[in-house]
Amino acid sequence: MPTLDDDHTGTRIKEQRRLARLSQRELANRIPYSYSLLNQVECGARPASADFVAAVARALRVDVTVLTGQPYVTQLHQDRLADLVRPIREALDLYDLGPDPAVTTRTAGQLIAAADILCGQVRATHLHSAAAALPDAITELTTAAWRAPSTALWQALASTYRTAHDIAVKLGYYDLSSVALDRMDWAAQRASDPCVAAVRQYMRALVYFREGEYSIGRRLIVSGHRVLGQAAETRESLTVAGQLHLGASVIAARAEDETAVATHIAEAKSLARRVGDASDVHWLSFGPTNVAMHRMSAAVEMRHYDDALKLAKKIKPPASMATSRRAHFLIDRARSEMELGHTEASLKSLVAARRAAPEQTRYHPGARETIRGLVHASRRTPEALGGMASWVGM
Template identity: 75%
Template sequence: MSTLDGNHTGARIKEQRRLARLTQRQLADRLPFSYALLNSVECGLRPATADFVAACAKALNIDVTVLTGQPYMTELQRDRLAVLVRPIREALDLYDLGPNPDLTARPAPQLITAADELCAEVRATHLRNAARALPGLIAELTHAAWSTPTTELWQALASTYRTAHDISVKLGYYDLSAVALDRMDWAAQRASDPCLAAVRQYMRALVYFREGEYRIGQRLVAAGHSVVGQAEETRESLAVAGQLHLGASVISARADDQAAVGRHIDEARQIAKRIGDASDVHWLSFGPANVALHRMSAAVEMHQYDDALKQARKMKLPTQLATSRRAHFLIDRARAEMETGSTEKALEHLVDARRMAPEQTRYHPGARETITGLVHLSRRTPDTLNHMAAWIGL
């Protein structure tokens, strides 16, 4: 069996447990997981699932990123992505200074189009391009919205803040993503846009989902439904409501509430039947395909790997589905393949995900843990897996 050095999640759990002066048995008593699993993860014999990491972080009263090692600075610096984060941070900090006398912004229609194009870049997983263009666009839109405030400009500014959140999450800068969501709320209020406000609640719910605070995540989804319920029933408001149900489905799956998963998936499916593909609405990718993808993801979250694979094998993803969603599907499928013993298939799907969305895959915690798991499971590590492990910095 192949071995790894101490740079893996299990080793970090062990380190933080010792800093908290807890024995393995004492930490296991605080977890909804067995002592045997904790021991295996710490030793590197089993990969750490996202729900396991969240439970350990909660029990140790630390942030999840301490255990996952995010952001992955060495890889970010190698990819020259780390240097793009500081300008985004600075742009988010200048929201309340009013018009910039030293700036000449493009006309409003061009800025609004540019904000939409940045969302498309993120969905296409062109993170470097989006991160490079984002600070300047935030500066221009901030100036324009303060100078000639219109609903459309505030909406576009809220959209750029949402893009800042998306990029920050994908690169592992969760502190920055929280700031971006606060700015999104600030701009959405000025736009008086309940749909944007509901999208922001959806994204907040996913933050707590990652942290293992499932009850808070469920409350935020409920708050999002309340907000979007104030809007007129349109294709836009229905798509946002449907996406809230999808978010609730994975949160419920992580909380091991199968009945709630079924209810939310059914609600989302009914909405998708009414409006069809609505992937253009706020770039949420909502539609029948995304409902099916979330149903499979929920099965993975509940460790129902056989069921997840059955769903995956029947799935035919539409050509218009965003690259980011396709890559996420491949990463979920790779996890299910590995957990059911099909390690070669798992590696194939990860290689496909890398080919399709290299930046997203490299910094995706699920992909990294699955690669780690494959290395541990391999008696003789194939060259392709060696390359993948080196690529993520293992």
């Protein structure tokens, strides 16, 4: 069995707790988890789930990334992804400078198509390709939109900002993701597009979901529905409304509000019946299957692992579903299996997630913590598990 490194979430929690001059008992009294679990997480005997980390981060008043250790710089350099972040950051800062006379842009049609391709690459989890092409797309679209403003160009620019957000989140650069969302709002206002604005509120809500600020996340979902009310009832607006309900369901699950979870899932299910598979709308993957996946994710967040696994076994993601969504589902399933002691099944789910979306899985803190839990639980670590642990940098 390999020796686990000492640089893990538990040790970072211990360090931040001590900096806050709190004992384990005092910190445990501030979070909705037991002293025993906190003790086990700090010493590395139990993995730190996302909900646990969010609760501790909120209690200690630090960012979640301080505890997770994101971004995982060593792996990012190994994958040649770290060098792609600064150009994205610089491109995001061009938004209010007007047209750049030194920039030659593609045609409007080509730029709009390029923005859509970038969204597709992220959903296919081709993060390196998307991150490499993104700065030029943002730069060209910024100049094009200033030179000849149009709704379509502002929408495309908002889309590239959304892609910047998605890439930043997946790679663990949450400060950059917040900047990208601000830029998305700036472009959406110029496009006068309530659907894009509502999608942005949905993404903002997920930021607060990760940070454990559930009341703010819920308010952002309400704001998204309010903004969406300015749009006509179309397949697009119904799809965005459904996705807002799905976001609300996992936020409610973290807040342990089972009634709200059931209400939002029911609303999303009703909308999914009306629009069918709407995965082509804003690349949201919305539809009946995604509703089922969120119902399972909500059970995971509420730590109802038996229910989550029963639901997971009924879900058969279609080949047409975005790879990023399928991989996220597999990581959620792996967590449930690990928590229930089904170690072989959990490893199988993680291997499937890696095979489908290697870049996403490698940088997913939930996958990393589940691997840590499996290694600790194994008397004799299988070669495949040891390989997974080494691959994520443990």
